Amino acid sequence: MTFQPTIADEANAPRRTVLPILEARSLTKQYRMPGEIVEAVRGVSLSVMPGEFVALMGPSGSGKSTLLQLLGGLDQPSSGEVLLEGEPIGRLSDSDATRLRRERTGFVFQSFNLVPLMNVVENVGLPFTIAGQDPRSHELAARIREAIALVDLTGKERHRPDQLSAGEQQRVAVARAIVTRPALLFADEPTGNLDFRTGLDILGALWRTCMERGQTIVLVTHDAKAAAYADRVFVVGDGQIQDEIVLGRRSDHAAAPLIARLALLGL
Amino acid sequence: MRGLVRYAWRALAARRARTLLTIVGISLGVGVLVAALGVDAGLDASIDRTVASMVGRADLRVTAFEETGLSAGTLEQLGAVPGVALTAPAIERKTFLASQAGRPVETAPVTILGIDASAEPRVRDLALARGVALAPSDDASALVTETLAASDGLELGDDLQILGAGAPLTVKITGVLRGDGPELGSGGRTVVVPIRTAQLLGVADGDTAPTQVGGVTRVDVVLAAGAPVDQVAASIGQALTLQPYVLSRPQDVASSLRASTLDIRATMALLAAITLFAAAILILNTMAMTVVERIRELGLLRAAGAQRSQIVRVVVTQALVLGVAGSGLGIVVGTLLAYLAAAWLRASGQLAIEGPVIGPWAVFAGIASGVGITLVAAVEPARRAAAVSPVAVLRVRSDTSRLVRAHTGWLVVVVAVIGTTAVLLLPGGATDLAIPARAVGVYVLLLVAVLLMPALLAPLARLAGLPFAVxxxxxxxxxxxxxxxxxGRTTLTVGALVIGLAMVVALASVAGSARVSATAWLADVVPGDEILTAIAPAPVGPGGIDTQLSSIDGVALATPIASFDLAYASTRLEAVAIRGADFLADGRLDFTAGDRTAALNALDGTGAIVLPASRAARLGVGVGDTMAVATSQGLVNLKVVGLVARSFPGRTGDAVLVGWGDATAKLGVVGADAFAVRYAPGRRADAQPQVEALARQLALTASPVSAVSGAVGDALDRLFGLLDLLALAAVVIAALGIVNTLSMDTLExxxxxxxxxxxxxxxxxxxxxxLVEAGILGAMGGLVGSVTGVLVGVLLSGGGGAAGPMSVVPWPTVALAIVLGIALAMLAAAQPAxxxxxxxxxxxxxxx
Incomplete structure (x- = not known):
């Protein structure tokens, strides 16, 4: 599968012959503050196709992280609907939401939050342990090795978090998020705590999972260089989707076309 | 500065729960201290009142050394000493009241106090509730205490029949004394009669009543105005040559009573200091957590120009608020605890205390200790907060807490301050250096246990986590x-728990050691299945009680035992008279030196003495040495024929053993205090009812050895129950620390x-x-606390006795401490979880 870096070129966009894996319909989220109601997300509708790498991009306070939390089932919308593989997830009970996160979604956050006492293998296998499975079993151990290889940490399986660099720790977090082969991987500013070079390593790792495993990814970022790794970019502002930019799948991840388009939009 | 103080207030208000828990923790530490001081002062006040009641206006007291009492000749010599203005002789003896129709049946003995009705009012006031005082000329009148009147249903004008050596004597109640009356240790069951009447109680039918007052138990002496006490005391020493006696002053009586309460006071002071230690750890941990939590803000303040001293002041101000609030609440908690402890001690019959006294000293000491220790504990976190570079704090994007984590080394300073406080607070009578030395030993052990925690943390956590990991x-x-x-935080959290649980285990260990000693003593020493005790010396020999008991079918052995004092090298030596052959036949007494058979046979001869090994070591004598003891017949030489591991217990240690023949012929013993009865194998069921019937007939109290053992155990349980309660305060403080720590952990x-x-x-x-985290913390505290507690127990009980330290490991309490640690920690974790x-x-x- 090869994509050309053509902006808004529908022909080069991922094929949409299948149903969206993720769909948001008229999504809103309100917070009650003393004396006022703050609307963080206002009537957002979008869809993400299987295998697609999508970025939600916008400045601080634009509502992009809140939108990601609604899409990932971490939070419940005030109104509207979120469908994961056609199934509504906006009003799940706590136990159903827990099962959803355990089995069908993966998350990478700005802070890596590895368990300090656990080594790389144990941290990556944590979702299996949480689910009551034995991560040392043949099949799961192979999946853990595969995830570690994908983020290029082979050879550091026995290292503990304090023996790893910040970038390596975040790559462990990525491996942990993908090890269960979730239908969707959500990444919220995964390079926010990293320097430029290390950040690129993380984005490269995410991109490889998309390329090599067909992993669907929703990335939240305020950085155009990070967003340039995505196939499509939703520009979020004031709690709404202000624009949708189709980059197509490209191997050079050049940010210039995206930056040019954003400039045209006055962003 | 005012702005920074306001900031300190806000910081405390922002974490209300943590602030409140810390205040409660400090209040518990201060509370136990105030309770210990309140009970201490209460005991002092009670002792002073008792001494005033006992001694009255007497300047000196001469007490008989021998059971036969002071003779008329001695009284005459005493009265003739220059400077003696008045002598008030008294006779004390225990007996029973004869049962009379229409009164409740009361089997407890009474103390008969015979006084010189003309001299006594000049020495002490016998406060009357109703009726009139004894008339000097009326030998048939009596006063009873309100307590006795209430329990036995006695009224003014009633006749009392008092059992004595001869026919019962009848007296008429002419007055009722207030409360328990003047006799300490009688439980309020006292009858005051003229001294002649008391003397007649000792005269058997057919004997001639003495024409002069003799057999006097004690004489209170009032000196002439201006007569120097020391000089008169020296004169008495030269004048009284007929009999051995003990000369004491009122302050000696008070000292003796204070000495009897020293152990409980010292233990309470020790527990108070240890509870303060736990509270100090809580404060240190809380302040460290507050600093960790606010490190960015403090860094900002530094970046904005705040000086290090200002940062220190912010933290110290927070500590001051906590200390003052905790100490104030601690005074209230301590007052309640003191009343509870006093009531407990009174109800358990351990000590005569009317109530605690929470005076200005207790309040001052409580507040000063609470605030002082809080401030000392806060110094390290404050210093650490001030030492952090604002650049470092603001640059680091995560885990700034690493910069200001608690350092447990400061605990050494905290413990030094608390240790000094504790030594200052130890009871004033603690002249025995062993008490402060043991207290210091306990602090050091506890401190070492806490300081070792960081090194042991990983293996301990793994070990404690094993049951949960399954x-x-x-x-x-x-x-x-x-x-x-x-x-550091884990160490401080678990450290408080270690201290609390260690003290619970240590107290159980000490109690267990005492129980083991008592049981071993009974097994080693007592030659019988049953002990019959007499309230007055009972006759021995042909026609005596031992002969009557031996004649009962099924009784294999009935041997007399008498306890008395010997005067040796100007000191009082507790002694017990025994029949060597009986002990030889029954296989009692474990000899550590000398030939057992020869030694026991020698006791039945003349001039022999057997010493407990501990006493021999203190006196510096060994087998073959001769000891010269003073008697009314002059010096008597006794040769040491053997040493035993244990002997009969006295007030100050094991008693020395002398033969029955020497005791009665030369040492003033007139009868047995107790008889040990051994039943023939398989005959106990038949013989016991007859023995007990005879005991009732002869006014003896029968107690199976198992009941004696049980009574010792019950007494220990009651006393240690109170101490356990105080030790648990430290465990509760630890639980508060766990709540704080787990809440902080959750936040982090x-x-x-x-x-x-x-x-x-x-x-x-x-x-x-x-919850599992709390459980592991609790298990760690339980494990380390148990090991430390056993070591502290060995230290407090002086090495665990002859059976070795492992013999006093209180395994059930160790298990309980671990379970308690886990359960309490998990309970404390409920809200953070x-x-x-x-x-x-x-x-x-x-x-x-």
Whole structure:
């Protein structure tokens, strides 16, 4: 599968012959503050196709992280609907939401939050342990090795978090998020705590999972260089989707076309 | 500066729960201290009142050394000493009242106090509730105490029949004394009669009544105005040559009573200091956590120009607020605890205390200790907060807490301050250096246990986590990770628990050691299955009680035992008279030196003495040495024929053993205090009812040896119950620390918890992981506390006795301490665990 870096070129966009894996319909989220109601997300509708790498991009306070939390089932919308593989997830009970996160979604956050006492293998296998499975079993151990290889940490399986660099720790977090082969991987500013070079390593790792495993990814970022790794970019502002930019799948991840388009939009 | 003080207030208000828990923790520490001081002052006040009641206006007291009492000749010599203005002789003896129709049946003995009705009012006032005082000329009148009147249904004008050596004597009640009356240790069951009447109680039918007052138990002496006490005392020493006696002053009586309460006072002071230690750890941990939590803010203040001293002042101000509030509440808690402890001691019959006295000194000491120790504990976190570079704090994007984590080394200073406080607070009568030395030993042991924690943390956590890992592997791993996040904090959290549980185990160990000693003593020493005790010396020999008991079918052995004092090298030596052959036949007494058979046979001859090994070591004598003891017949030489591991217990240690022949012929013993009865094998059921019937007939109290053992155990249980209660205060303080620590852990781990929840961890799993963390902390505290407690117990009980330290390991209490540690920690973790389970994921994972 090869994509050309053509902006808004529908022909080069991922094929949409299948149903969206993720769909948001008229999504809103309100917070009650003393004396006022703050609307963080206002009537957002979008869809993400299987295998697609999508970025939600916008400045601080634009509502992009809140939108990601609604899409990932971490939070419940005030109104509207979120469908994961056609199934509504906006009003799940706590136990159903827990099962959803355990089995069908993966998350990478700005802070890596590895368990300090656990080594790389144990941290990556944590979702299996949480689910009551034995991560040392043949099949799961192979999946853990595969995830570690994908983020290029082979050879550091026995290292503990304090023996790893910040970038390596975040790559462990990525491996942990993908090890269960979730239908969707959500990444919220995964390079926010990293320097430029290390950040690129993380984005490269995410991109490889998309390329090599067909992993669907929703990335939240305020950085155009990070967003340039995505196939499509939703520009979020004031709690709404202000624009949708189709980059197509490209191997050079050049940010210039995206930056040019954003400039045209006055962003 | 005012702005910074306001900031300190706000910081405390922002964490109300933590602030409140810390204040409660300080109040418990101060409370136990105030209770110990209140009970101490209460005991002093009670002793002073008792001494005033006992001695009255007497300047000196001459007490008979021998059971035969002071003779008329001695009284005459005493009255003739220059400077003696008045002598008030008194006779004390225990007996029973004859049962009379229409009165409740009361089998407890009474103390008969015979006084010189003309001299007595000049020495002390016998406060009357009703009726009139004794008339000097009326030998048939009597006064009873209100307590006795109430329990036996006695009224003014009633006749009392008092049992004596001869026919019962009848007296008429002419007055009722207030309360328990003047006799300490009688339980209020006292009858005051003229001295002649008391003397007649000792005259058997057919004997001639003495024409002069003799057999006097004690004489209170009032000196002439201006006569120097020391000079008169010296003159008495030269004048009284007929009999051995003990000369004491009122302050000697008070000192003797204070000495009898020294152990309980010293233990309470020790527990108070140890509770303060636990409270200090709580404060140190709380202040360290507050600094960790606010490190960025403090860094900002530094960056904005605040000086280091200002940062120190912010933290110290917080500590001052906590210290003052905690100490104030501690005074209230301590007052309540003091009343509870006094009531407990009074109800258990351990000590005569009318009530605690919470005076200005207790209040001052409580507040000064609480505030002082809080400030000392806060110095290290304050210094650490001030020492952090603002640049470092503001640059580091995560885990700034690493910069200001608690350092346990400061505990050494805290313990030094508390140790000094404790030594200052130890009871004034603690002249025995062993008490402060043991207290210091206990502090050092506890401190070492706490300071070793960081090094032992990983293996201990793994060991303590094993039971949890079996069922909850993930939770156990996460909990261990959290525990190792901040070793200093974990050490301080577990340290308080170690201290509390160590004291619980140590007290159980000491109680167990005492119980083992008592049981071993009974097994080693007492030649019988049953002990019959007499309230007055009972006749021995042909026609005596031992002969009557031996004649009962099924009784294999009945041997007399008499306890008395010997005057040796100007000191009082507690002695017990025994028949060597009986002990030889019954296989009692474990000889550590000298030939057993020869020694016991020698006791039945003349001039032999057997010493307990401990007493021999103190006196510096050994087998073959001769000891010269003073008697009314002059010096008597006794040759040491053997040493035993244990002997009969006296007031100050094991008693020396002399033969019955020497005791009655030369040492003033007139009869047995007790008889040990051994039943023939398989005949106990038949013989026991007859023995007990004879005992009732002869006014003896029969107690099976098992009941004696049980009574010793019950007494120990009652006393140690109170001490356990005080030690538990330290455990509660530790629980408060656990609440604080786990709440802080939850706050610090909020991102990790959010990540775990995002990765599919359920609320219940998060909840369980915090509970497991608490359980591991509790198990660690229980394990280290138990080991430390056993060592402290060995230290307090002086090495664990001959059977070795392992013989006093209180295994049930060790198990209980571990279970208690785990249960209490998990209970304390309930709220933090609930909070952790409810961490909202979006908030937790929000980027910086």
């Amino acid at each position: 069922l909850l592997r993930l939770e156990e791993r996460l909990a261990r990770a959290a525990i190792r996040r901040d070793p 781990r909020v991102r990790e918890i959010g990540m775990l929840r995002a990765a599919g961890m359920s609320r219940i799993q998060v909840w369980r992981s915090v 609930r909070l952790a389970g409810r961490v909202p994921i979006p908030m937790a994972v929000r980027g910086e």
